[in-house]
Amino acid sequence: MSRLLGSLSLLALVGCVPAVVTQTPLPPEQPVSFANDIQPILAARCLSCHLPPDPSAGLDLSPEVAYANIFQVPSRLHPGVLIVNPGHPDASRLVLEVAGTPFINDLDLEVLRRWIAKGARAD
Ligand code: HEC
Numbered sequence: 554m555s556r557l558l559g560s561l562s563l564l565a566l567v568g569c570v571p572a573v574v575t576q577t578p579l580p581p582e583q584p585v586s587f588a589n590d591i592q593p594i595l596a597a598r599c600l601s602c603h604l605p606p607d608p609s610a611g612l613d614l615s616p617e618v619a620y621a622n623i624f625q626v627p628s629r630l631h632p633g634v635l636i637v638n639p640g641h642p643d644a645s646r647l648v649l650e651v652a653g654t655p656f657i658n659d660l661d662l663e664v665l666r667r668w669i670a671k672g673a674r675a676d
Contacts, residue, residue, distance in 0.1 A: 579660065585668040587620060587675055594661045595619050599651075612636070620675055623647055639673040642666040 585591070595603075595614045603614035611629055613622055623636040628646045638644045648666055651657045657665075668674075 577660075579663050579667065585664055585671065587668065587673075590664050591668050592616055592619065594657070594664060598656055598661065624673055624675070637669055637673050640670060642669040645669050 596616060599614050602609040603612050605613055605615065608614070613619075625639065626636045628634045628636055631646060634644065634646055634649075636646045642648045642665070648662070648669065652662055
């Protein structure tokens with residue numbers, strides 16, 4: 554039984570390797586843009602729940618309103634915390650809420666973090 558479990562976890566491990574290998578890390582100084590980098594992540598990974606008429610947590614991430622709904626907007630669920638706190642990814646619910654969940658992968662999380670760290674500009 555334990556041998557079977559061992560091979561299963563090995564299989565799981567091997568199965569994970571290609572995903573890790575194909576995820577090229579973000580080049581250190583590559584600029585991150587809301588329109589080109591953040592918006593597509595929100596649309597692909599978040600919009601399925603955060604959309605009208607009844608967005609999860611009341612947070613609508615539709616392209617037309619996403620920026621206005623996150624930039625320096627107070628969290629409804631965690632009073633005193635902002636959804637996007639410019640310069641402070643670790644004090645932003647946009648990061649804290651999804652870090653370590655299946656909703657996002659490490660690379661996209663790093664893109665979100667970097668965008669916020671650099672001031673979360675609208676362009
Ligand atoms: C499967 C549905 C689903 C997906 C996909 C999803 N969310 Fe959520 N999200 C929720 C739910 C439900 C809540 C409310 C959680 C709670 O009550 O604690 C929530 C809460 C949040 C909050 C907290 C809002 C607040 O006012 O504090 C943020 C920020 C958030 N989500 C961002 C995201 C981002 C960014 C993504 C994509 C990377 C995402 N979510 C993907 C369902 C989802």
